[in-house]
Amino acid sequence: MDPEMDSQLKIGFIGAGNMAFGIAKGILSGNALPANIKVSAPSSRNLGRFQELGVAVTHSNEEVVSGSDLVFVAVKPHLVAPVLTEISEHVTERHIIVSVAAGVTLATVEELLPENSVAIRLMPNLPCLVQEGALLFARGSHAKQEDGALLRSLLHRCGLVEEGPEAWIDIHTGLSGSGVAFVYLFAEALAEGAVKMGMPSALAHSIASQTVLGAGKLLRESGKHPAQLRSEVCTPGGTTIYGLHTLEQGGLRAATMSAVESATERARELGRK
Ligand SMILES: NC(=O)C1=CN([C@@H]2O[C@H](COP(=O)(O)OP(=O)(O)OC[C@H]3O[C@@H](n4cnc5c(N)ncnc54)[C@H](O)[C@@H]3O)[C@@H](O)[C@H]2O)C=CC1
Ligand SMILES: O=C(O)[C@@H]1CCC=N1
Known part of the structure; x- marks a missing residue:
């Protein structure tokens, strides 16, 4: 138009x-x-x-x-x-x-x-x-x-x-309509991890939000698969792979996939009412 x-x-x-x-x-x-x-x-x-x-x-x-x-x-x-x-x-x-x-x-x-x-x-x-x-x-x-x-x-x-x-x-509802709230939960947890390690809360939240913004912008603008970018952050034997191992042990990936699935199913359920 x-x-x-x-x-x-x-x-x-x-x-x-x-x-x-x-x-x-x-x-x-x-x-x-x-x-x-x-x-x-x-x-x-x-x-x-x-x-x-x-x-x-x-x-x-x-x-x-x-x-x-x-x-x-x-x-x-x-x-x-x-x-x-x-x-x-x-x-x-x-x-x-x-x-x-x-x-x-x-x-x-x-x-x-x-x-x-x-x-x-x-x-x-x-x-x-x-x-x-x-x-x-x-x-x-x-x-x-x-x-x-x-x-x-x-x-x-x-x-x-x-x-x-x-x-x-309905899938997009789980992925993105609700998905933003999943990202906020992750951002909050990132900040709380830093607070636990002794960083002041306001600074931790400010850095967590910039981290989510920067990661998202690079993901979108590079057009790379997230796994590729993840491997670019990982130094062998370095800090990131230790943290990623902990996230995998905590089931973050499966939990996130299930979150998209639950939100999609809920959207389908709302549609049946
Ligand atoms: N909040 C979000 O992130 C997203 C929401 N949606 C959808 O958007 C819709 C609205 O959600 P929100 O804005 O979050 O809800 P909300 O509760 O913030 O807003 C609903 C609005 O509808 C008004 N309202 C209630 N009865 C009305 C009536 N009879 N006539 C006219 N207006 C009436 C309320 O006064 C309120 O202003 C929902 O169906 C939701 O599924 C979709 C994608 C994302
Ligand atoms: O939670 C909800 O039902 C709405 C739809 C997607 C985001 N908010």
């Missing part, structure tokens, strides 16, 4: 939580204008920070739908059905409805919207806030390639945006 169109598209958010805020911030760092964005939530609690972005806020979901071309549904998964039921009569063929709810399938979304509605399922993650998200979307049965292209263009400043089959969305 050309930047001109990008700046004219009317964008709505139903739900004013952490993920809506992350996507809104990412979008606003591109060509979208705050005046073209409207957000709804039942209480004013979370709306203040959107107002600080210059975005219009309301308590009416209907108002968001009526005034938008593309609407992100960013409520908790169990609220998607009641919200779609509520807005359904206001959804027309001009709308693109984008659900970011974990687990909720395109079939469920399409069933609750008028026939032939354009629906897209998107799984973002919280680093959209700093334009380093990892987002995967799948198009519903009436969403054309150009609808996907429009969404991709809108989100391009949120981070890496990929399209795939719907079956991969």
Whole structure:
């Protein structure tokens, strides 16, 4: 989409939580204008920070739908059905409805919207806030390639945006939607290890976050397999291989694989509700 169109598209958010805020911030760092964005939530609690972005806020979901071309549904998964039921009569063929709810399938979304509605399922993650998200979307049965292209263009400043089959969305939820929390747990443990060895906590946390950032940036920018980079850090008989041996004994690799598996299974379970 050309930047001109990008700046004219009317964008709505139903739900004013952490993920809506992350996507809104990412979008606003591109060509979208705050005046073209409207957000709804039942209480004013979370709306203040959107107002600080210059975005219009309301308590009416209907108002968001009526005034938008593309609407992100960013409520908790169990609220998607009641919200779609509520807005359904206001959804027309001009709308693109984008659900970011974990687990909720395109079939469920399409069933609750008028026939032939354009629906897209998107799984973002919280680093959209700093334009380093990892987002995967799948198009519903009436969403054309150009609808996907429009969404991709809108989100391009949120981070890496990929399209795939719907079956991969739950996996991406475990890998990346939830995966960021797994990385935070690891970062916390790194820092706590340093605190245990006598380093002041603030410095340990600052160095741990820079270590995660630097490792991630090098991994992405080098395009190397993580095992290759890991071997480049390891001096034979040096410190790293001793530490890695301890991590393997603690089952970090198996535990991490199981974490992605559990989160994926949970997303699938949420989708069956
Ligand atoms: N937080 C994250 O890292 C990620 C969250 N998601 C998905 O995003 C969705 C939202 O998650 P969060 O932002 O974390 O939740 P949150 O609890 O921070 O936000 C939910 C928002 O929905 C609003 N809301 C509640 N009932 C509503 C209604 N009837 N109409 C309009 N708004 C209503 C709440 O006031 C709140 O502002 C979930 O479905 C989750 O699966 C997806 C990827 C990552
Ligand atoms: O925990 C959750 O269910 C959501 C989906 C991915 C990240 N947060």
